Amino acid sequence: MGPEISRRTFLRGGIAAAAGLAAGSIPGAAAAAAPQEKTQLATLLDISKCVGCEACVEACSEVNADKYPQPKKPFPKMYPARVPVEDWSEKQDVTERLTPYNWLFIQHAFVTVNGEEQEITVPRRCMHCVNPPCVKLCPWGAARQLENGISRIDSDICLGGSKCKKVCPWDIPQRQTGTGLYLDILPSFAGNGVMYKCDRCYNRIAEGEVPACIEACPEDVQTIGPRDEIIQKARALAKEMNGYIYGENENGGTNTIYVSPVPFEELNKGIETGKGKPHLKPVKDTMAQANNLTTAMVLAPVAGIAAAVGKFVKLTKNHQ
Amino acid sequence: MKARQTAVTRTQNPALRYIYLITVFFLTLTGFGQMPIFKRYYIADIPGFGWLAQFYVTHYIHYLGAILILALASYMIIDYLILQQKRIRLTASGYVRGAILIGILVSGIFLILRNLSGSRFAPEFIIFLDITHLGLVITFLIVSGYCLVRKRRWVAQR
Numbered sequence: 001m002g003p004e005i006s007r008r009t010f011l012r013g014g015i016a017a018a019a020g021l022a023a024g025s026i027p028g029a030a031a032a033a034a035p036q037e038k039t040q041l042a043t044l045l046d047i048s049k050c051v052g053c054e055a056c057v058e059a060c061s062e063v064n065a066d067k068y069p070q071p072k073k074p075f076p077k078m079y080p081a082r083v084p085v086e087d088w089s090e091k092q093d094v095t096e097r098l099t100p101y102n103w104l105f106i107q108h109a110f111v112t113v114n115g116e117e118q119e120i121t122v123p124r125r126c127m128h129c130v131n132p133p134c135v136k137l138c139p140w141g142a143a144r145q146l147e148n149g150i151s152r153i154d155s156d157i158c159l160g161g162s163k164c165k166k167v168c169p170w171d172i173p174q175r176q177t178g179t180g181l182y183l184d185i186l187p188s189f190a191g192n193g194v195m196y197k198c199d200r201c202y203n204r205i206a207e208g209e210v211p212a213c214i215e216a217c218p219e220d221v222q223t224i225g226p227r228d229e230i231i232q233k234a235r236a237l238a239k240e241m242n243g244y245i246y247g248e249n250e251n252g253g254t255n256t257i258y259v260s261p262v263p264f265e266e267l268n269k270g271i272e273t274g275k276g277k278p279h280l281k282p283v284k285d286t287m288a289q290a291n292n293l294t295t296a297m298v299l300a301p302v303a304g305i306a307a308a309v310g311k312f313v314k315l316t317k318n319h320q
Numbered sequence: 321m322k323a324r325q326t327a328v329t330r331t332q333n334p335a336l337r338y339i340y341l342i343t344v345f346f347l348t349l350t351g352f353g354q355m356p357i358f359k360r361y362y363i364a365d366i367p368g369f370g371w372l373a374q375f376y377v378t379h380y381i382h383y384l385g386a387i388l389i390l391a392l393a394s395y396m397i398i399d400y401l402i403l404q405q406k407r408i409r410l411t412a413s414g415y416v417r418g419a420i421l422i423g424i425l426v427s428g429i430f431l432i433l434r435n436l437s438g439s440r441f442a443p444e445f446i447i448f449l450d451i452t453h454l455g456l457v458i459t460f461l462i463v464s465g466y467c468l469v470r471k472r473r474w475v476a477q478r
Binding site for chain 2: 038080082083130131136137139140141144147154157161162163166167190252286287289290291293294296297300301302303304305307308309311312315
């Protein structure tokens with residue numbers, strides 16, 4: 001479970017996916033990708049190892065600094081007046097919550113373990129859902145899911161409508177006003193900036209590297225690899241520590257799997273939640289309800305055709 | 321002649337006509353509701369319209385509307401081909417509206433497939449689908465508005 005294993009796992013299964021990602025980013029090259037290059041990569045976070053040193057947070061900021069927003073000021077006046085200006089450009093050093101300039105933070109939970117009061121620290125960022133509602137419900141296709149399971153927001157296309165945040169069960173994406181495509185369209189009447197969140201260092205993975213937060217962690221909290229393998233490891237780890245898993249089934253399954261010695265229900269009670277501070281509650285599959293109608297959608301034309309043919313048969317019989 | 325055409329086309333099946341109009345209305349409303357505009361522009365603040373700002377609700381209703389319109393379109397096409405074609409014909413505006421509607425349905429079907437877990441559409445194709453779907457709906461509304469004002473029917477008697 002150490003860094004070597006993490007990297008070996010990553011190199012064995014993940015590089016293939018990384019190559020797929022690289023190929024996918026080149027127009028016309030995606031079709032050449034081999035089947036194993038389309039494997040979803042997941043990360044396993046062993047919460048029992050996290051000491052809350054924030055090395056991952058610092059590494060994330062350092063590596064992703066060039067992706068952070070550079071808003072133009074003054075911001076265009078927006079109509080109607082209720083449209084909120086969300087400006088984090090003067091608060092870039094905030095690390096106790098998610099912001100457009102901080103895509104990973106350490107959440108502190110105060111819980112009782114074996115009768116002892118303990119502080120447990122949990123690295124929190126985007127869960128990278130297997131079927132991400134932020135991607136699927138984005139009306140512009142600005143949020144996209146890569147073949148290796150990373151969901152990321154294209155800051156060149158995003159208009160900052162914040163729908164991704166509203167449909168995200170954890171409210172992960174964070175908005176910065178005054179940047180992005182909306183400035184070139186109707187800045188006063190449509191859009192409000194760009195949404196930002198963890199992209200699991202998609203560019204580093206494309207180059208065969210691991211995400212910065214994994215590389216920087218001195219305690220080897222995180223492991224990355226093909227989702228099936230990560231799930232198996234998570235289950236084995238949970239069994240070993242008599243612990244609990246979060247993320248395997250939440251929202252229909254995510255690519256961020258937490259293993260904790262403390263029930264997540266307890267952890268959720270012990271953490272501060274709110275704006276930019278996601279919960280750890282159970283989450284039902286948000287996309288399932290509508291997707292369950294897909295079968296009816298397949299049957300609908302059949303029903304329509306059957307009704308028309310039935311009418312024809314009936315009229316023909318009456319005519320005879 | 322024109323009055324007769326109207327009488328023929330309007331009384332084909334009034335129930336179907338109303339189902340079609342209501343379905344198109346809700347599909348359009350919930351379709352535009354996929355964009356975060358109803359809350360911004362106070363429409364969701366109108367009593368009874370709060371659901372327009374709930375994306376999962378509008379998404380679900382949009383799917384229900386899609387089921388209805390797919391069934392309706394299939395019925396109308398087959399009914400026209402095997403039964404009505406001898407009596408009535410599609411007008412030029414009927415062909416235009418039909419073609420746009422088919423475009424909306426096809427792009428919508430692809431978007432439904434996109435939403436399934438494990439779908440593997442290229443991001444560029446998804447953007448194309450989103451813009452095509454929205455663009456065709458706007459075109460359909462403009463053409464339908466024109467046809468309503470100019471009293472152009474879908475079909476005419478042969």
